[in-house]
Structure formats: structure tokens, C-alpha cells
Amino acid sequence: MTPRRVRHERCRQARIRWVIVTAEYSAHHLQVLEGLEAVRKRPGMYIGSTDSRGLMHCLWEIIDNSVDEALGGFGQRIDVILHDDGSVEVRDRARGIPVDIEPRTGLSGVEVVFTKLHAGGKFGGGSYAASGGLHGVGASVVNALSERLDVDVDRGGKTWSMSFHRGEPGVFANGAPDSAFTPFEERSELRVTGKAARGVTGTRIRYWADRQIFTKDAAFNLEELEQRARQTAFLVPGLEIVIRDQRAAEPVETTYRFDGGISEFAEFLAPDAPVTDTWRLTGTGMFTETVPVLQPTGAMIPTELQRECHVDVAVRWGTGYETVQRSFVNIIATPKGGTHQAGFELGLMKVIRAQVEQNARRLKVGTDKLEKDDILAGMTAVLTVRLPEPQFEGQTKEILGTPAVRQIVANVVSRELAAKFASPKRDDKAQTAQVLDKVVAEMKARISARAHKETQRRKNALESSSLPVKLADCRTNDVEASELFIVEGDSALGTAKLARNSEYQALLPIRGKILNVQKASVSDMLSNAECAAIIQVIGAGSGRSFDLESARYGKVILMSDADVDGAHIRTLLLTLFFRYMRPLIEEGRVYAAVPPLHRVIVMNPGSKPNETIYTYSEQELHALLAKLTKSGKRWHEPVQRYKGLGEMDADQLATTTMDRAGRTLRRVRMQDAEGAASVFELLMGNEVAPRKEFIIESSDRLSRESIDA
Incomplete structure (x- = not known):
């Protein structure tokens, strides 16, 4: 056979072998993942991710089981302990996990809960009227993704204990997670390890997350844990949640308990001064649902059930334009909304639009139509619904999918809100009138902003005549290269004009301390000459209509004197940017100049x-x-x-503060908008008492020599 024919024959055989290998596909190629193998193989399907977010999700699966008990009236305290060895422990004083034998599997209730997917007491068996857990996978998923999990149950005067290694029950040699582990061979055992006081029940779960599953940098976030604990305490009045962090040298313990419920929660979340009190809208609705119900024989039979949905909403409007909404189903947060949030907005829009139409003459509405954003502006709302076995989209429970809830919530909200607007009480009349005034003002501002945006173009040097006369603009049209210096006082302006590079540096002087916009209304802010000039010069609008792409300058630099008054002016300017031009701060385009002192x-x-x-x-x-x-x-x-910028000559100001080659700028960042909002409210808000207390408590930090008297 010639070499060429040999090569051809080999290629032909290789192609035949390849076809045979790839064409063969039969049942023995299929994999069946049994028990908790599926969880370990695809953890993201159950907990979303294997980073810190997934680690926190596991913790809340355990905590929510205790919270569900508290919702049912069993146990009013939950302890969460972050141990220094990387483990976490959750303790409650509820009924305790059942320890008797489950008849179908022949296993104890504890082992069923922690080793069997889709097993639990929340499938319509009557143990829970409303709960956050639905799929029966929470505890078993956490167990599957833990290197070690220990559970102790106080029940019937005894303490029952069991341990697991990556989901498998057995016995550890000692208390360390990496100690020798012996799995049960024939039959697992729920051991009695002590006595419980008479009438004392509860569950203690401690587990070590499996580092084979989670990323190296995955860690329990104390701030996120405290935020969620606070939220849960608001949603379950009377429930006490204790967070103890033992990872640091000095252990930290925080306790959360709120008896005011979601009304108190709405007040806590609100970022602005109130226009109305917090209104409570409550009611119930019935709906029919066909679900499979587990029968005593073990069969699942589709059964038509009458469901009751409880709706509870706390809503208030404030002076600002930010919208803060939180929605929950059986105390489980639904950050992406769902049918309950859609029903809330539907009922809200129906009533407000009807009221605006009835008062169109007084409000001077004309033919303009309200949009949803007009109504939601400045609104803070906490929406909760409670119902048995709600349908969520996925195990992470971020979206409620039960269809009937939408209309029930809409009916409750529209009925209760219409009653509020029809109330003959003087306070209700005054507050409802203010709400209508506010939403109509938002509508008019939106329409004006849209018209302005359609006609506005960035002003160049030849078109700058329409800008404030006191603006000394730059020549460049390159937004990224340009800088706007907001300068304190006309005396500093003269020196700054000589010190600047007019190619890319613009100057806008302000006279002393501008309006405190944290206290003032939107109309007061817009009518203030200094605030209006700053907004006009930047050219991107304000509030909801702010368009970052329309900003005329790449950097906005606040240049005030290096004394107490200069710091006050800088704070007032930052308050203006924070409340009405926040995207500039979020994008890191706001700076503070750092002039020298000596x-x-x-x-x-x-x-x-x-x-x-x-x-x-x-x-x-x-x-x-x-x-x-x-x-x-x-x-x-x-x-x-230096007592002020005006004391420097042009060369000194350029060298130290304005020249890019030698100056120092402090970028104003906003890592946490909510934290920044609370600081601005403390420093610049209407409430004097907290500010006074802050000044008194902080007085020992201030050196007398620092005061420019």
C-alpha cells in the first residue's frame, strides 16, 4: 500500500472511530445526583453564588426558620453568634425541631430536616399559617454546604444532638471541624446528650461553611447581618434579635427590638422631613388556590384551598424626591418586587389620579397626566403581605409570583387610601391636600424638565451670555478636561482669575453661606440665587431630572477658605450636591480644593x-x-x-491650589448613600436635639487651637 493510501486509510479509520464515540448516547451516560449531591454539584442554583453573598444567604436560611417560629408565636428571642473559628451559631427558644420518627423515611425529624431536600413543616400541614420557608431546602442546603454542622434540640425535658459532615450524619472525635469523623454505617442516631429544664424548648445550630464550596474571601458581613436583623425586628414587633461578634479582640454585641412595627420602620427609612404622618393601610382578602396536599397515606393529592392574604402597608410622603420602597412576604424581603408591589402601585395610582381629577381646578392641572414616578417621588413605603405557601420565583425568594395577591393588595390600598382622602378630620384634610400639591408639583417639574432637555444644548464660549454674569467660563469644549471652581467670595475671585488656566478652568463665585437645602423645600432652593446659579452653570438639571451626560464640566472643585467658616460653606455646598446633583458625587466628579494654612x-x-x-x-x-x-x-x-484665599497672591494660589502640577484635591466619595444621608440630616437637618447631642459628645475631640476665633 502506498504511503498516500496508508495516510488516507488511517484518516478514514480515525473519522469512523470519532463518529462511533460521539454517536453513542444511551441511558448509562446519564447521571442521577441523589440526596444532597445536587446541592454540592450546583450550589449556585440554591444560594445564588458561592461568595460572601451566598454565605450570608445560608445564614439567613437558618435564622428565618427561627423567625418563622416567632411569627407563629413561639419564642421571642434569637441569638446569632459569629465565633472566632469561622463558624456561626443560631439559637432560639421556640418549639424545637421534632425529634420523633418520621414514618415514611424511618428517620428522626432532625435528620429529615437536615438531609432531605423538600422536607419540612411548611407544605400546608398546618404547622405554619405563614412562613418565609417554602421549599423545604433551606436547612438541608446549609448542611450540604457545611464542612461540619452540629444541632442541639431541647424538647421533652431532654437535649437531643446530632452532627453532620458535608451533609452526612455521624460522630466527630472532638469539637473541631477538622477532627476525625465517623459516619453512621447501618442506622443513624439522634443522641440524648443532656437534660433540659421543664418547659424549656428550642434549637441551637452551629456550622462551619465548607471552604471547598465557598471562595477564599467569602466572609460573614457584620454590617449586612445587623441591617437584616434590624429589618426583621421591625417586621416582627416584640421579637428580640441579639447579634454577637466574637471574631475581634473585643467582642461586640447588638440587640434589636422594635414594638412599633412597620410604622416605625418607615420612619427609620425615610430620608427627608415629613409632609404627612405615616399612614397605615391594612386589610385582608381571600382567594382560591389548587395545591398538592400531603395526605396521611403519603400521597400528594391536588386540593382546592381557600387562602387568606393579610396586607399591611405603612406609607408617608416627605419633602424630598427620593422614593424608598421595601416589600416583604412573610417577613422575607422581595427586593425585586412581584405581584404584591404591582398591586400596591396599582391601588396608589388609581386613588391619587382620581383625587387629582376631582381637584383639577384648584391644582391647575389642565390636560397633563400623572405618571407613576410623580406619585412615588418623596414617598417612603413598607409593604408586607402574609399568606400560606406563597409562590416565589426561585429559592432566593426575590420576586413574589402568586397572581391573586396583586388584586387583593390593590383593593386594600385603594379602599384604605380613598377613606383617608375622604376623612373629615382636619389633619387628614391638610395632609391629603399637601400630597396632591406635591405630586402635581412633581408632574409639572417633570414636564418642564423634559421640555428644557429637548431644547438645551451645551453652551460654548460664544453662547455663554445666557449664563450668570459672574461666571468666568473656560474656553475648551472638552468636558472631561474642564474644571469648575466654586469660589468663596469676590475677593478670592480676583486672585483666582489671575491664577487659573483659562483654557480649561472656569470660576463661579458665591457670596458666603448658601441656603441650607436640607431644611428648605425644592421651590425655596430653586428661588435661591446662589443655588440656582450653580445648577444653571453645571447645566445638567437637578433632582430626578438630573442628566449626568449634560454636565458642562468634568470636575467641580469647591474652593473655600481653610477655616471654620470655609468648612461650613463647603458642607452647605456638599449638601446641595448630595440632595440635588448626587450622580456627580457618585461618579467621583466633585472635589474639595486643599489650600495651605501656612x-x-x-x-x-x-x-x-x-x-x-x-x-x-x-x-x-x-x-x-x-x-x-x-x-x-x-x-x-x-x-x-492664611486667613483666607484672598490673602494669597496669584502665583501662590496657582502653585498651591489651582495648578494641576502641584495642587492637592480631595475627591468627595459616597460609598454608602444611606449613611451619607444620615450624616447630612444630623448636621444640616431640622432636628436640633440630635445635633446638639452630637456637638456635646464630640466636643472633647476638638482642639481649642483649631478654632479660628
Whole structure:
């Protein structure tokens, strides 16, 4: 056979072998993952991810089981302990997991709960009227994804205990997660390890997350845990949740308990001053649902059941334009909404639109139509529904899918809200009128902003005549390269004009302290000359209509004096940007200039020119002088202390504060908008008492020498 024919024959055989291998596909190629294998193989399907988010999801699967007990009236305290060995423990004083034998499997209730997927007491068996757990996979999933899990149950005067290694029951040699493990061979055993006091019941679960599953950097987030614990305590009035972090050298313990329910929650979440009180809208509705019900014989039979849905809403409007909505089903948060949130917005829009139409003449509405965002602006709402066996989209329970809930919530909200608007009480009349005024004002602002946006174009140097006269604009049309300096006072403006690079640096002077917009209304802010000028010059609108792409400058730099008054002015300006031009801060485009406090002229011997050194704090000045003294160098006395930007000449201001080559800028960042909002409310809000308390408590941190008296 010729070499060519040999190669051809080999290729033909190779193709035949390849066809045979790929074409063969039969039942023996299929894999059947039994028990908890599926969870370990595809953990993301059950907990979303294997990073810190998935780790926290596992913890809340365990905590929510205890919360469900509290919802049923069993146990009013839950302890969560973050141990220093990486484990976490959850304790409750509820009924305790059943320890008797489950007849179908022949296993104890504890083992069924922790080893069998889709097993639990929340499938319509009557143990829970409403619960967050539905699929019966929470505890078993956590067990499957844990290197070790220990459970202790106080029930019937005894303490029952069981341990698991990656979902398999057995016995550990000692308390360490990596100690020798012996699995049960023939029959697992729920051991009696102690006595429980008479009448005492409860469950204690401690587990170590499996590092074969979770990423190396996955960790329990204390801040997120406390936030969720606080939220749960709001939703279950009277429930006490204790968080104890033992990972640090100094253990931290925080307790959450709120008796005011979701009304108190709405007040806590609200970012602005109130226009209305917190209104409570409550009611119930019935619906029919066909679900499979487990019979005593073990069969699942489709049964038509009458369901009751309880609706409870706390809603209030404030002076701002931000919308804060939180929705829950059986205390489980649904951040992506669902049928209950759709029903809430449907009922809200129906009533508000009807009221605006009835009062169209007083409100001067004309033919304009309200949109959903007009009604939601400035609204803070907490929506909760409770019903048996709600349908969620996925195990992470982020979206409610039960169809009948939409109309029930809409009916309750529209009925209760219409009654509020029809109330003859003086306070109700005044507050409902303010709500209508607010939503109509939002509608008109939206329409005006849209019209303005359609006609607005970025002003270039030739078109800048329509901008404020006091603006000294730059020449470039390159937004990213341009900078707007907001300068304190006209005296500093004169020096800054000489110090700037007019190619890309624009100047806008303001007179002293602008309006405190944390206290003022939107109309007061817009009518204030300084605030209006800043918004007009930046050119991107304000509030909900703010369009970051329309901003005329790449950087906005606040340049105020390096004293107490300058810091106050900077805070007022930041308050304006935070409330009405927040995207600029979020994108890192707002800066604070850092002018020097002192100028030290170091005298050099002979003909060598003297050296000028700038310092930016008292501490830095003293350190410099000590260094010069040690080196045997002298300096001009007295050291110049700048009282304001106007005391510098143009060269000094350019060198220290404005020239890109030598200046220092502090970027204003906002990692946590809610935390920033609370700080602004404390420093600039209407409530005087918290601010006074803060000043008194913080007074010992302030040095008298720091006060520019």
C-alpha cells in the first residue's frame, strides 16, 4: 500500500472511530445526583453564588426558620453568634425541631430536616399559617454546604444532638471541624446528650461553611447581618434579635427590638422631613388556590384551598424626591418586587389620579397626566403581605409570583387610601391636600424638565451670555478636561482669575453661606440665587431630572477658605450636591480644593535663594519647624498664617491650589448613600436635639487651637 493510501486509510479509520464515540448516547451516560449531591454539584442554583453573598444567604436560611417560629408565636428571642473559628451559631427558644420518627423515611425529624431536600413543616400541614420557608431546602442546603454542622434540640425535658459532615450524619472525635469523623454505617442516631429544664424548648445550630464550596474571601458581613436583623425586628414587633461578634479582640454585641412595627420602620427609612404622618393601610382578602396536599397515606393529592392574604402597608410622603420602597412576604424581603408591589402601585395610582381629577381646578392641572414616578417621588413605603405557601420565583425568594395577591393588595390600598382622602378630620384634610400639591408639583417639574432637555444644548464660549454674569467660563469644549471652581467670595475671585488656566478652568463665585437645602423645600432652593446659579452653570438639571451626560464640566472643585467658616460653606455646598446633583458625587466628579494654612520662608545662607514651604495643618507646621531647628536652619518670623484665599497672591494660589502640577484635591466619595444621608440630616437637618447631642459628645475631640476665633 502506498504511503498516500496508508495516510488516507488511517484518516478514514480515525473519522469512523470519532463518529462511533460521539454517536453513542444511551441511558448509562446519564447521571442521577441523589440526596444532597445536587446541592454540592450546583450550589449556585440554591444560594445564588458561592461568595460572601451566598454565605450570608445560608445564614439567613437558618435564622428565618427561627423567625418563622416567632411569627407563629413561639419564642421571642434569637441569638446569632459569629465565633472566632469561622463558624456561626443560631439559637432560639421556640418549639424545637421534632425529634420523633418520621414514618415514611424511618428517620428522626432532625435528620429529615437536615438531609432531605423538600422536607419540612411548611407544605400546608398546618404547622405554619405563614412562613418565609417554602421549599423545604433551606436547612438541608446549609448542611450540604457545611464542612461540619452540629444541632442541639431541647424538647421533652431532654437535649437531643446530632452532627453532620458535608451533609452526612455521624460522630466527630472532638469539637473541631477538622477532627476525625465517623459516619453512621447501618442506622443513624439522634443522641440524648443532656437534660433540659421543664418547659424549656428550642434549637441551637452551629456550622462551619465548607471552604471547598465557598471562595477564599467569602466572609460573614457584620454590617449586612445587623441591617437584616434590624429589618426583621421591625417586621416582627416584640421579637428580640441579639447579634454577637466574637471574631475581634473585643467582642461586640447588638440587640434589636422594635414594638412599633412597620410604622416605625418607615420612619427609620425615610430620608427627608415629613409632609404627612405615616399612614397605615391594612386589610385582608381571600382567594382560591389548587395545591398538592400531603395526605396521611403519603400521597400528594391536588386540593382546592381557600387562602387568606393579610396586607399591611405603612406609607408617608416627605419633602424630598427620593422614593424608598421595601416589600416583604412573610417577613422575607422581595427586593425585586412581584405581584404584591404591582398591586400596591396599582391601588396608589388609581386613588391619587382620581383625587387629582376631582381637584383639577384648584391644582391647575389642565390636560397633563400623572405618571407613576410623580406619585412615588418623596414617598417612603413598607409593604408586607402574609399568606400560606406563597409562590416565589426561585429559592432566593426575590420576586413574589402568586397572581391573586396583586388584586387583593390593590383593593386594600385603594379602599384604605380613598377613606383617608375622604376623612373629615382636619389633619387628614391638610395632609391629603399637601400630597396632591406635591405630586402635581412633581408632574409639572417633570414636564418642564423634559421640555428644557429637548431644547438645551451645551453652551460654548460664544453662547455663554445666557449664563450668570459672574461666571468666568473656560474656553475648551472638552468636558472631561474642564474644571469648575466654586469660589468663596469676590475677593478670592480676583486672585483666582489671575491664577487659573483659562483654557480649561472656569470660576463661579458665591457670596458666603448658601441656603441650607436640607431644611428648605425644592421651590425655596430653586428661588435661591446662589443655588440656582450653580445648577444653571453645571447645566445638567437637578433632582430626578438630573442628566449626568449634560454636565458642562468634568470636575467641580469647591474652593473655600481653610477655616471654620470655609468648612461650613463647603458642607452647605456638599449638601446641595448630595440632595440635588448626587450622580456627580457618585461618579467621583466633585472635589474639595486643599489650600495651605501656612507659608514658611526658609532662609538659606549666602546667595542661595530662600525656600518657600507650605503646610496644611498645625501639626504639619510644628513638625516642619522642629525639623528645621534640628537642621540648624532659620526662617522668617512670624510665619504667615492664611486667613483666607484672598490673602494669597496669584502665583501662590496657582502653585498651591489651582495648578494641576502641584495642587492637592480631595475627591468627595459616597460609598454608602444611606449613611451619607444620615450624616447630612444630623448636621444640616431640622432636628436640633440630635445635633446638639452630637456637638456635646464630640466636643472633647476638638482642639481649642483649631478654632479660628
